[in-house]
Amino acid sequence: MSEHTESLHFIEQIVEADLDAGFSAGKLRFRFPPEPNGYLHIGHVKAIALNFNLGQRFNAPVNLRFDDTNPAKESIEYVNAIKSDIQWLGYQWAEERYASDYFDQLFAWAQELISKGLAYVDSQSSEDMAIQKGTPTQAGTNSPFRDTDSETNMKLFQEMADGKHEEGSLVLRAKIDMASPNMLFRDPVIYRILKKAHHRTGSTWCIYPMYDWTHGESDYIEGISHSLCTLEFKPHRDLYEWFLSNLTPLDHHYPKQREFARLNLSYTVTSKRKLAKLIEMNVVSGWDDPRMPTISGLRRRGYTPQSLRNFVETAGISKRENIIDASLLEFCVREDLNTKASRVMAVLNPVKLVIINYPEGATEMLEAENNPEDPSKGSRLMPFSKNLFIERDDFKEEANRKYFRLTLGKEVRLKNGYIIEGQSVIKDVEGTITEIHCTYDPDSKSGSGSEASQRKVKGTIHWVNQATAVAAQVNLYDRLFSDESPDRHKEQDFTDFINEDSFKQITAQVEPSLVNLTPGTNVQFQRLGYFVTDTDSTSDNLIFNKTVGLRDTWAKKGSN
Numbered sequence: 007m008s009e010h011t012e013s014l015h016f017i018e019q020i021v022e023a024d025l026d027a028g029f030s031a032g033k034l035r036f037r038f039p040p041e042p043n044g045y046l047h048i049g050h051v052k053a054i055a056l057n058f059n060l061g062q063r064f065n066a067p068v069n070l071r072f073d074d075t076n077p078a079k080e081s082i083e084y085v086n087a088i089k090s091d092i093q094w095l096g097y098q099w100a101e102e103r104y105a106s107d108y109f110d111q112l113f114a115w116a117q118e119l120i121s122k123g124l125a126y127v128d129s130q131s132s133e134d135m136a137i138q139k140g141t142p143t144q145a146g147t148n149s150p151f152r153d154t155d156s157e158t159n160m161k162l163f164q165e166m167a168d169g170k171h172e173e174g175s176l177v178l179r180a181k182i183d184m185a186s187p188n189m190l191f192r193d194p195v196i197y198r199i200l201k202k203a204h205h206r207t208g209s210t211w212c213i214y215p216m217y218d219w220t221h222g223e224s225d226y227i228e229g230i231s232h233s234l235c236t237l238e239f240k241p242h243r244d245l246y247e248w249f250l251s252n253l254t255p256l257d258h259h260y261p262k263q264r265e266f267a268r269l270n271l272s273y274t275v276t277s278k279r280k281l282a283k284l285i286e287m288n289v290v291s292g293w294d295d296p297r298m299p300t301i302s303g304l305r306r307r308g309y310t311p312q313s314l315r316n317f318v319e320t321a322g323i324s325k326r327e328n329i330i331d332a333s334l335l336e337f338c339v340r341e342d343l344n345t346k347a348s349r350v351m352a353v354l355n356p357v358k359l360v361i362i363n364y365p366e367g368a369t370e371m372l373e374a375e376n377n378p379e380d381p382s383k384g385s386r387l388m389p390f391s392k393n394l395f396i397e398r399d400d401f402k403e404e405a406n407r408k409y410f411r412l413t414l415g416k417e418v419r420l421k422n423g424y425i426i427e428g429q430s431v432i433k434d435v436e437g438t439i440t441e442i443h444c445t446y447d448p449d450s451k452s453g454s455g456s457e458a459s460q461r462k463v464k465g466t467i468h469w470v471n472q473a474t475a476v477a478a479q480v481n482l483y484d485r486l487f488s489d490e491s492p493d494r495h496k497e498q499d500f501t502d503f504i505n506e507d508s509f510k511q512i513t514a515q516v517e518p519s520l521v522n523l524t525p526g527t528n529v530q531f532q533r534l535g536y537f538v539t540d541t542d543s544t545s546d547n548l549i550f551n552k553t554v555g556l557r558d559t560w561a562k563k564g565s566n
């Protein structure tokens with residue numbers, strides 16, 4: 007064993023042990039096998055990272071294989087989305103493969119099973135077959151078609167493939183053991199009739215192989231050494247091996263299936279089928295809605311590839327299922343954006359601030375550092391004048407000693423600017439403040455080195471210059487579900503826990519430097535959080551999505 011074994015996760019240890027036992031390193035090969043029936047989600051990131059990181063660690067190829075055996079649910083749109091998501095994460099597959107590439111071989115192998123008396127065509131209804139399956143504690147009963155001779159089965163199977171029978175009228179079943187304690191061994195269906203065009207094979211086929219029959223054989227054809235899947239496939243492992251052991255072997259080793267725990271994230275669901283339901287119900291706008299736990303949704307929300315990779319690596323590879331707290335995901339993106347995102351100023355809930363002793367009509371440019379964590383990011387100049395916007399929440403007419411924002415008769419600093427003191431307010435007939443008047447100390451400019459500039463004031467608030475501010479649409483999000491594990495309730499459906507208030511849209515005033523940001527640019531709105539320009543954002547219609555606040559606020563108030 008290598009001396010680093012302690013730091014390896016259990017899958018890496020399995021691979022190391024195989025190498026130690028003589029398996030040739032040059033024959034290691036992994037794969038990520040998505041079904042193109044939806045977009046990838048955060049759970050898939052774990053499986054992707056696991057396989058591609060193994061490839062990297064052991065210098066072995068990793069295939070991307072589409073498990074495309076159900077044309078009723080699959081499409082080329084999903085294939086393309088899956089490819090671009092994996093590339094966006096920063097991984098590159100060795101070969102792009104499709105289970106449908108193997109339809110001829112799978113068909114020939116099925117004929118081989120028939121000729122060996124290990125498969126038969128069954129014409130019973132699926133209900134009847136289900137009843138005959140028995141229960142885990144009670145043996146099943148044999149199908150009346152179980153002993154049909156090979157010749158007849160071969161002919162019927164060919165007729166199925168030739169389109170001579172209706173959908174649902176016949177299936178091909180492996181003949182294994184109707185009394186097996188493993189229910190999957192009770193003569194599983196391996197082919198069904200499906201008169202649907204396939205996105206790759208068109209109308210060549212009207213029978214399609216089932217998952218269990220396809221998966222192991224596809225791994226085998228590709229020379230996969232370690233076929234990694236989630237724990238729910240553990241009972242399938244014996245069947246995977248049974249199928250392979252009953253075929254005339256190819257000239258290479260058999261793959262080894264091993265299982266790891268799926269990733270579950272709190273306050274969401276990670277299942278393509280359930281996510282598709284949210285779209286169908288119009289709870290979200292699509293697969294890339296920024297509230298979705300899909301890779302495309304997280305990307306639109308402002309998550310970076312690095313943050314997602316760090317997240318799944320921190321969550322780790324284990325044998326036991328658990329639910330990872332969504333705050334870990336947020337921690338990872340905050341940590342990454344802290345070093346990457348430029349600091350800018352935006353006011354989400356603006357109120358006018360007038361500096362009464364500032365010269366009328368004058369504008370000066372104040373220097374602001376782009377990222378104090380990274381001096382190489384440089385600085386920019388921000389226009390400043392008599393009339394500004396500040397955050398309505400940053401002012402109180404009267405406040406106690408612990409209030410460090412703007413109030414009447416006390417000083418605060420305007421970020422990158424001057425020290426001001428609140429003087430008076432103007433209100434409308436309803437009593438809402440429409441303008442705050444203050445004075446400034448002309449000698450207190452940030453960074454000027456003057457004595458006044460070094461005077462300590464308790465608070466600093468952000469602002470934007472009214473005349474040059476740009477209105478921007480800002481999308482604020484909350485969790486999609488009000489329950490920590492919405493799909494783990496026996497009595498209720500996950501859709502019963504949808505949070506109806508997960509989306510809010512406001513108009514903010516932002517500094518003018520943001521007007522030309524390209525979609526997908528991460529920034530930190532100072533004191534507020536990380537935001538990203540939306541896919542649909544343009545310089546005429548700026549749109550920002552809130553990625554995450556600056557601190558973990560979930561623990562405190564249960565919302566973000």
Ligand code: ATP
Nearest residue numbers: 039040041049050052053235236268269276277278
């Ligand atoms: P879904 O229920 O979302 O459709 P799936 O398992 O059916 O998930 P596939 O496209 O078949 O989706 O999965 C491709 C690979 O990703 C499989 O190896 C699967 O085990 C893995 N995977 C899917 N969901 C998760 C998850 N939540 N955590 C870790 N791996 C996952």
Ligand code: MG
Nearest residue numbers: 040041043073
């Ligand atoms: Mg699946």
